[in-house]
Amino acid sequence: MRQTRVYDPYFLQSRQAPIHINCSISLSTNVIDFNQIVKEAFAEDVPFGIVGLHPCGDLGPALLRLYQECHNIKFITIVGCCYMKLTSESEMTSNAYGYPLSQFSLENKFHLSYNAREVACHALESYIERLKRNEHWQLKIHCYRAALEYLIVQHFPEYHHSGLANVKYESKMSFSEYCSKAVKHVHINLSEKEINSDVIKAFLDEWKAVLAFYTVRLLFAPLIESTILLDRYLYLHEN
Structure with missing residues (x-):
């Protein structure tokens, strides 16, 4: 059973309720x-x-x-x-x-x-731990975010630097799935043609280069x- 706490009567009498401003x-x-x-x-x-x-x-x-x-x-x-x-x-x-x-x-x-x-x-510690555990695939999310930002700048420049939803990378998550989750709170509607363009596919093939760049960037x-x-x-x- 959970033990019942016993409080000093003095503190119970002198205690004041929080004042909200x-x-x-x-x-x-x-x-x-x-x-x-x-x-x-x-x-x-x-x-x-x-x-x-x-x-x-x-x-x-x-x-x-x-x-x-x-x-x-x-x-x-x-x-x-x-x-x-x-x-x-x-x-x-x-x-x-x-x-x-x-x-x-x-x-x-x-x-x-x-x-x-x-x-x-950004916190360096959690990123370093993932690298030590060879969980590079989880960090592929940074390439997805960079590719999405490219699409936003190209098609929705007014949303450049907008706060997007945090998305945790899951095994075999597609870029299309990531985009859908990331922009759910903003008025951005990307077509499948834009998401699956040859330019974006070329970006995603370079995810290891993005990871290396991001690692160096975080050192600062x-x-x-x-x-x-x-x-x-x-x-x-x-x-």
Whole structure:
């Protein structure tokens, strides 16, 4: 039988229910307005911390800016992700963007392309383990994704860099099956003629070359992610 937990009555009496705040946070969020929202929710001016477990794109930098500007925020813990969704200085007309954050990076004109930021999102460890176990066939999915991106650029350029569904490669999965699963959430309708064209067949025959290229590409992932994280560290250090 499952053992019943016994709690100290003191903690049961003093325990407070969670307070939920529903608000949108962006790089343009005003720190005074944000602090007022928190103050009204807790009915007092309380110190607090920020924990971001999936601060996608610009949300990470937005939280860092709030931490830097709001004296009531005493600590911050964020786990960066989705770096390709960061806005950059070259993409924005305003002074608010996700990368770079630090004055040092700005003065030295540091720039990371979309492709570079996308690479930084990938974990090397699981990929290496698959290579060690000789599970190369599972990595054929990267060739499928590259071929699909080619089709999207050729026939649906407005969906270039769109988020597609994650598809786990299964033994004997055809490229047509992969495409059907990958684009199910976006308005892309590829014909069998496009999917089975001679150009695509030639691409798919080169899947081992794509795998080799992808492997070399991933070697840069830790370096690029470190560049982004060091920029955030410098931003906090400067302020």
